[in-house]
Amino acid sequence: MLFFSLFKTLVGKEVTVELKNDLCISGALHSVDQYLNIKLTNTRVHNEQKYPHMMSVRNCFIRGSVVRYVHLPPGAVDVEVLHDATRREARGG
Amino acid sequence: MADDGDTGTVKEPLDLIRLSLDERIYVKLRGERELRGRLHAYDQHLNMILGEVEETLTTMEIDDETYEEIIKTQKRVIPFLFVRGDGVILISPPLRS
Numbered sequence: 001m002l003f004f005s006l007f008k009t010l011v012g013k014e015v016t017v018e019l020k021n022d023l024c025i026s027g028a029l030h031s032v033d034q035y036l037n038i039k040l041t042n043t044r045v046h047n048e049q050k051y052p053h054m055m056s057v058r059n060c061f062i063r064g065s066v067v068r069y070v071h072l073p074p075g076a077v078d079v080e081v082l083h084d085a086t087r088r089e090a091r092g093g
Numbered sequence: 094m095a096d097d098g099d100t101g102t103v104k105e106p107l108d109l110i111r112l113s114l115d116e117r118i119y120v121k122l123r124g125e126r127e128l129r130g131r132l133h134a135y136d137q138h139l140n141m142i143l144g145e146v147e148e149t150l151t152t153m154e155i156d157d158e159t160y161e162e163i164i165k166t167q168k169r170v171i172p173f174l175f176v177r178g179d180g181v182i183l184i185s186p187p188l189r190s
Contacts, residue, residue: 003134067177086133
């Protein structure tokens, strides 16, 4: 549940989701769920010439399993809090 | 299984990763990708948050005529990155070469 909680604190922030098919979509994080499915609003795709079919997409739902990376705004998260939360979570099997 | 306050002992592989928190690590991913960055968070799926990350992509092309293998790498830097665990192959302290 750690990353679910983390993403909930980032709702509203501008992120870039990089999918396993190499598509990069930027947008505001609208919502996230326990599977780390992501909803983005006001989206734009990075390589517009390569993926012209995405040009008119403004909102999307992304299945968590197709995500490779999420580029997050630096400084949006307190890393010390992350370290403590990780130590608590990844404990005891 | 473990006591509630017991975070000090290393019992299983995930405990080994815990020792690398806030340290730089090397991560090998699927798709001939490697990451080097500072580990800020992880979970049992090996989802991770890495800071100050350098990603290296390795591609191998074979010349049609000479059949020689041409190995190319592309790098990029990402300041703060969530990595989904299902792409992770291995995690290690950074290899010094």
